[in-house]
Amino acid sequence: MGDRRAMTRQGILAVAAEAFVAQGYAATTLREIGRLADVDAALVIHYFGSKEKLFLEALALAQPDQPLLEGPTSTLGERFIRFVLTADEQVRAIYLALIRGSDTDGVAARVRHRHEVDFVEPLRARLTGPDAELRARLAAALVGGLLYALWVVGDEVLLATDHEVLVVRYGRLLQELIDPVA
Structure with a gap:
């Protein structure tokens, strides 16, 4: 189960990094990131706490x-x-x-x-x-x-x-x- 969670989290990070870099912070929504990662936006919040935290972690990773x-x-x-x-x-x-x-x-x-x-x-x-x-x-x-x-x-x-x-x-x-x- 832990491997699946880690893969889901990494998948969210990867698509978030691409979306934030391509569109910027303001134009990128958590709903869109969830859709791109094939997860519910609530799961994005569950893993990262906020759009700001996801933004910073995704860009730091990139x-x-x-x-x-x-x-x-x-x-x-x-x-x-x-x-x-x-x-x-x-x-x-x-x-x-x-x-x-x-x-x-x-x-x-x-x-x-x-x-x-x-x-x-x-x-x-x-x-x-x-x-x-x-x-x-x-x-x-x-x-x-x-x-x-x-x-x-x-x-x-x-x-x-x-x-x-x-x-x-x-x-x-x-x-x-x-x-x-x-």
Whole structure:
């Protein structure tokens, strides 16, 4: 019985991730997710408690690993910017779904929490110096600004710029926060 429950829960998560990424938080209903998963919407609530919780768990499951904990910090700036610029459409869609869904109180709080856990804390743990906390937060803001310019605003100049140019220039800015020259 437990395997069947786990499979049902995983099936709900899979279709929810696809629906939320494709349609966004507001346009996706629990009834639709239930229909896609071939279960009653009440069962969706039973497993996840709310649409917000399902949204966050489904999108967290769909996110790829990021390179914050890999390799030397001396090259992290360029590596991370390259990761962002070469991210597949799924990463972009997840980011946009989170941004668009963050106007809901529960989602906004969880997005802030994921920001802390997935970006600020792992980076902070790798930095040294008395201002490591501030630098980790500035680095997160710097990367967030690039994502916003590319994926929300659709800055045509940045989108048309060769990725390697962006990797080198933006990577240098990020690297200065990671490993500042005294």
